[in-house]
Amino acid sequence: MRGQEAREQAERKAVMATLAQSSGDDIVRLWNEAGLPSEAELLRGPETGLVTVRGRIGGGGAPFNVGEATVTRATVRVPAGQVGHCYALGRDREKARLSAIADALWQDPARRGEIEARLVAPLRAAQHEAREKRRAETAATKVDFFTMVRGED
């Protein structure tokens, strides 16, 4: 039971990560294509604020504050009763609102499959492709050292 709860939390977090990484335009487009319900009671926000980004001295040492970043958050309750949250970098309020609704719908077993298949899966696939493209473009700039042998042996 404990393991299942941890797994469910990890899945929920992964969905939130995918939504946070996506553009608001992509979320709105997929939302409309899938005909997902967007009625929800706004419990908080959407509102924009700051988080202070932390790094670590030397990369892995004690934390220090680097600077701030804009974040927009929203909390909603869907008609079925679940409460959903979103925190995402940037100032896109509609993205935050829809992402919070998605989080709430995902917690409803009757809706989870639809959210995963129609919204999260295509976003995740696009992000994976973009990451792999970036990685491959960087890999093409990798230095292959070779040794020059001069004269005859």
Place this chain on the structure above:
Amino acid sequence: MYVAVKGGEAAIANAHRLLADRRRGDRSVPALRLDQIVEQLALGVDRVMSEGSLYDRELAALAIVQARGDMIEAIFLVRAYRTTLPRFGYTRAVETGAMLVERRVSATYKDLPGGQLLGPTFDYTHRLLDPELAAGGDVEEPLRRENEAEAMPRVSAILAREGLIEPDGDMPRDHIPGDITREPLEFPMARDIRLQALSRGDEGFLLALGYSTQRGYARNHPFVGEVRIGEVELELDVPELPFAVPLGSIRVTECQMVNQFKGSAKAPPQFTRGYGLVFGQSERKAMAMALCDRALRATEFGEDVVAAAQDEEFVISHSDNVQATGFVEHLKLPHYVDFQAELDLVRRMRAEHDARENAGKAEEKREAAE
């Protein structure tokens, strides 16, 4: 008595209207869109985010347009905007070892795990102006090399395995990271606070100081152990969720500077380190930051403080270009009353000087006559 003088309201309003006109420039030229600036002046945007200390590309682009390309003015705008927003908290520390790397080079190891990845660099370009760019020609797609993703451990971790380098900087266990946006600067300061100030410091100022250390003022023999640029994920602990909520990714530049040795009777000699971490793609800034970080650790290593770059109060008090420009530029604002007082003073001093001179001359005359 104090007499307030008012005036200039119409002049100020008209000047701002003129500014808006000049900012827009020739109306037959299309107005810049923010996405054009974000995409095509990306490193300028990164500088404004880094020194404005706010990661938001669109806001930085807006600031650049509003400031007509004046970077320090744009940084000022971004800093001012920050103060209007509520704060949601501190993120978990970013894990640069797990970065989606876009560039990674080391000057200390040729063959290191993950390799040398040049990425989109100006290095090895010929610095010749490109007329084709002016003509707006098409640009080729980048090449791709499909291979397995390799782990890219930080170079410092490789040296650490042999104990040849000092560990990543630690703080006492109960130490809460200082925040210069919350508390006033106090000297001497802990390294974490110094790093925060350096990360938002003026690139030109830090570059000059870093350069000065190389030229012999606080020389400490640096090597770039590693520079890496890429995206790192942010997470925030919030009370309403049982796990750290993922916020998305930001691009950062990290520099690990490896410097010459320090040892003692108890500890064998080890390389020492300077560290740089800045928003966006800016290896010049990250390298300069790392050089300054190392120079500012002079007291920690028992080195003589003889150069500007080692003087914490000097470096940190003057690294913020918003403060610097505020104090320098305030000189052009009306100082009529102050100046009137100085005028009065100099006139009085001259009168006294003349009186002394005349008295002296009269004395000479009298003596000559006698």
